[in-house]
Amino acid sequence: MNNEQYLSKRRWRLLMRTALILLIAAAVGFTIYQVVRDKQNIDVGDQAPDFALKTLDGKEVKLSDFRGQGVLLNFWGSWCDPCKEEMPYINEVYEKHLKNVKILAVNIQESPVVVRGFFERYGLKFTTVLDRDGAVTRAYHIGPIPTTFLIDKNGRIVKKITGGMDSPEAVEKNLKLVQP
Amino acid sequence: MGREIICECGYVNPEGTILCEACGNPLRDDQTKPILTMRYEGGARRSQTYQRTIIDKIWNYFSSVKVGIALIILVLIAMAIGTILPQDNAIPSDDPETYYAKQWGAFGKLYVKLGFDHLYTSWWWIILLGLLGLSITVASIDRFVPLYRALKNQRVTRHERYLRRQRLFGRTQTDRPDEIIAKAKEVLKEKRYRIREENGNLFAEKGRFSRWGPYVNHIGILIVLLAGVLRFVPGMYVNEGVWIPEGEKRLLPGTHGKYYIENHRFVLQTYQKNDKRYQKALDRVGAVPKNFQSNVTLYKAKDSAILGEKPKLVKVKDYKIRVNHPLVYDHYRIYQSDFRTQLYKMKFNMVDKETGKSLGTFAVNLINPKKTYDLGNGYKVILEDYLPDFYFDKSGKPATKSNQPNNPAFVFKMVAPDRPKGDVSFVGIQTNLEPLGKNKYKIAFNNLITRYESGLSVRKDMTVWVAFVGAIIFLIGVAQGMYWNHRRVWLQRVNGELWLAANANKHWQSLKKDLSVLVDKTGLNAPVDQLEQKAFESENGRGLAT
Amino acid sequence: MSALTASRHLLLIAFILYTIGTILFTISVTGKKFRSKEGQQAGRRLGGVAFAVALLGFLSQVGYFFSRWKADGHVPVSNLFEYTTFFSMMMVLAFIIIYLIYKNNSVGIVTLPIAVIIIAYASVFPTDVEPLIPALQSNWLKIHVTTVALGEGILSLSFVAGLVYLIRVIDQSKRSARTFWLEAVLFVLICAVAFSAVSAIFQAQGYHVTFNWVNEKNEKDQLTYHMPAIAGPYEGEKIAKDSDRFGPLFEAPSWMNGKEAPRKLNTVIWSFIGGVILYLLIRLLLLGRRIGWALNRIMQGVNPPLMDEISYRAVAIGFPIFTLGGLVFAAIWAQEAWGRFWGWDPKEVWALITFFFYAAYLHFRLSRGWEGEKSAWLTVIGFIIIMFNLIFVNLVIAGLHSYA
Secondary structure, rough: OHHHHHHHHHHHHHHHHHHHHHHHHHHHHHHHHHHHHOOOOOOOEEEOOOOOEOOOOEEEEEEHHHOOOEEEEEEEEEOOOOHHHHHHHHHHHHHHOOOEEEEEEEEOOOOOHHHHHHHHOOOOOOOOEEEEOOOHHOOOOOOOOEEEEEEEEOOOOEEEOOOOOOOHHHHHHHHHHHOO | OOHHHHHHHHOOOOOOOEOOOOOEEEEEOOOOOOOOOHHHOOOOOOOHHHOOOOHHHOOOOHHHHHHEEEEEEEHHHHHHOOOOOOOOHOOOOOHHHHHHHHHHHHHHHHHHOOOOOHHHHOOEEEEEHHHHHHHHHHHHHHHHHHHHHHOOOOOOOOOHHHHHHHEEEEEEOOOOOOHHHHHHHEEEEEEEOEEEEOEEEEEEOOOHHHHHHHHHHHHHHHHHHHHHHHHOOOOOOEEEEEEEEOOEEEOOOOOOOOEEEEEEEEEEOOOHHHHHHHHHHHHOOOOEEEEEEEEEEEEEOOOOOOEEEEOOOOEEEEEEEOOEOOEEOOEEEEEEEEEEEEEEEEEEEEEEOOOOEEEEEEEEEOOOOOOOOEEEEEEEEEEEEOOOOEEEEOOOOEEEEEOOOOOOOOEEEEOOEEEEEEEEEEOOOOOEOOOOOOOOEEEEEEEEEEEEEEEEEEEEOOHHHHHHHHHHHHHHHHHHHHEEEEEEEEEEEEEEEEEEEEEEOHHHHHHHHHHHHHHHHHHOOOOOEEHHHHHHHHHHHHOOOO | OOHHHHHHHHHHHHHHHHHHHHHHHHHHHHOEEEHHHHHHHHHHHHHHHHHHHHHHHHHHHHHHHHHHHHHOOOOOOOHHHHHHHHHHHHHHHHHHHHHHHHHHOOOHHHHHHHHHHHHHHHHOOOOOEHHHHHHHHOOOHHHHHHHHHHHHHHHHHHHHHHHHHHHHHHOOOOOHHHHHHHHHHHHHHHHHHHHHHHHHHHHHHOOEEEEEEEOOOOOEEEEOOOOOOOEEEOOOOHHHHHHHOOOOEEEEEOOOOOHEEEHHHHHHHHHHHHHHHHHHHHHHOOOOOOHHHHHHHHHHHHHHHHHHHHHHHHHHHHHHHHHHHHHHHHHHHHHHHOOOOOOOHHHHHHHHHHHHHEEEEEEEEEEEOOHHHHHHHHHHHHHHHHHHHHHHHHOOOOOOOOOO
């Protein structure tokens, strides 16, 4: 074996070793990235999953019908105390009828009797749809409620709020974020 | 170049070689031990010979068996610690940090801090497995190449020092060496050895393929590790759960709106108390479940509807899902994993308080109650409000704790011909109040109807087959390496003697049996087991009392 | 005679034959010297007889297995009594295989008494014929559990050979850390004997005391002890009827979450007490000398390098079988029953720990200086891990396998 052959053999070997080590490092890096990144979440920047649910009157509402408008999407339940505080604030803002924004609440698996009772008790006027079997709630990976999403005119999520908003001003400020 | 080592026999060995690849001559004479170390045939592990770049240094480090063992032990200790407390998916809480601290104090806190609560998805666990994978890869490549070379290049005629220092070695004075060698050839051939001859010397070899076993099983392990990585590739793995009450139809989560399932009935069977065979055990432990089963129908959505919309469904099949008998369709597997009872309907009577006469019966669906219940003859009941999971909140007002009917309570308005405005009554389990003054009528509890909910889990795992193939390759590799062994016998003429030397990479007993047959049939002197000899001598030297 | 009665008789016969085999093997080896031809010849003949007796015992136990199968209506490996008995049977099978390869008597001296201890240990658990819960109703029960038991049985034999090796080579002429740890291993084996003896004594008296307590599933339950309660259930109360019975002296810690863990803990404590008494009695009989010393005398004829090879060979045979049964078959069944082939359940994890441990053992043997005594100590640790998974995982940790 002459010197040249010997060196080229060693160069080849070094290349192969580098490639193998990088390959394994990449596999580890990929796995850690996937594990640490919580897939079980819908986050800011994601496209809001479209859905079609019925209101108390049986009318179908489709999220994508509001393209071109900003949307405040609020997940709630009648058993949730912060929701009881927050809903009247949302209603207050709703009554201002801001331009080009839509307020939509999604009730989580409760019966119309309960929801209607709740809306009457608190004098709420905005629209709520009923997620009877929880499919939409699941798709949005809702944990604690209330959870509110602010969706821009392109259907992209701009902000996610976990927990209640504490004043009508807060609601309005958030809503302005997505007003086109 | 001078890096190669040229042996007495003229063969050129790569740098770092310990035993000449061709004749076995010990090239480094630091081997003063009476028995040669035959690991990897004394070939050069490349990594040991030069290390100039950082890559070479990493390579060199992970090539060591000691590092491999250290990694195995680290993995082992981590897993053992991981079983001291339950993993975070087995605790009744979403918040591990507070739960572990509350349950196990400072130790629990530390446990979470170090990631042991989710050990198998913690970053350092994945790194540990990655390093193990690296170690397996590097150590295998680094050993396989020289071993393969050494076994391929070995010559029939071996150096005297090589033969003398084999564990099994014997000399025989004879004047008919040809005859013995011919006979030996015959015997060894019968034992299925591969025979090679050179200059009247004999070399017999058997089971060399078992030397590749470790490398095969390492490939298997790497494939299993690869399956673990693949699981995180989107679309490869689905793991969801869904509760479906009897009589309901639900979207199967994880199927992207493609499949729906209807639960017709949940069946719970227990072993009969009077079953003679099991009577004694049943008396001791009480009821034992025999079968958990959901009778379901699987549907496929005809068109892709958006979420929440009911698409047109086409029936796929009816199936009885039982434990150990999942419903399998289109890579999805649906398992019977749990069940629970749900309060479904409550039946009431409207009663005249004075006479105790019932004016009619009605049933309230607790999942989706109706507003009005007409009892006829001008009597009707209106459900004013419904609290599925009733309690008194902080301000003392009735409220509901959840959307599940765990403790239903109702506000009823009872309308009668003589009470057109209606009496209002608050009815719950064990409660019956008249918040707005004295009533003529009351609502009396009649009956409670429950139904089962089936807990089904939906799985799809496209990595199963990868892991399975890896496991099979691993098993083939270990069997290859463990159930067979590599045996070699040298019969060589040296100074008018016949030298017999033999080596097995493990399981010497099988080699010794071969040799005892060889010795019996050829008249060679039996070889000495130099290891046993050493043990015996050192013991007698120690003067152990007898 | 019903199948159940037949199975009981056959197990008893196996028990007796193994005991006789132990004695014969011991005589066949006693007093012989390493590498003395005459001694080996005489020993070989008697050893052959001993092996025949052991083989008969094994056949009788096989008879037990199949008659019990008939009585159960399913493969008899579904509760602790059945599994443990089956494990002892697989250990004897492993011994038979090794004997056929190596024709070595000394392994028998230790294997058979351990098999006897394990059968005695198993017989303390409820021996009623039990029905199968839905999770166990699968063909994989047969395949998975029997393969695991066979693998563990063979791996245990490496411990047996390792123990013989240690008894043989550890210098008993002076006290050292090695003599201490060897004594400790022997002491634990004696505790197992004591466990069977103590259980038999209290069972003969029909002793029982019952507690009201909250079990591992957080349900109110009753727990009946068949030995006086030294360790009571956590926050448990004796039922009114038993209020005048002995104990408890203290309560089991709340983190012991296995099925009926407090009772098992109590049993462990009794075994320890019994073990200490029995150990001291034996030492008294030996005029204060170590048990290791006495066994060392008996085993002078043992060939250490051969024992090392047998121990290694047992791992070489057992490791792939254990992997097949304890990991591969286990994974296939888990995929069928629960939809995930691996779920990090404690019992699964400990099977994987066992796997990794023996993998480490096999790699250690590649390093110079790890043959012989160090390897023998490793097989002791391996056996402890197997026993830990068999007994303690169920004691301390609640998991999917806690029905056993």
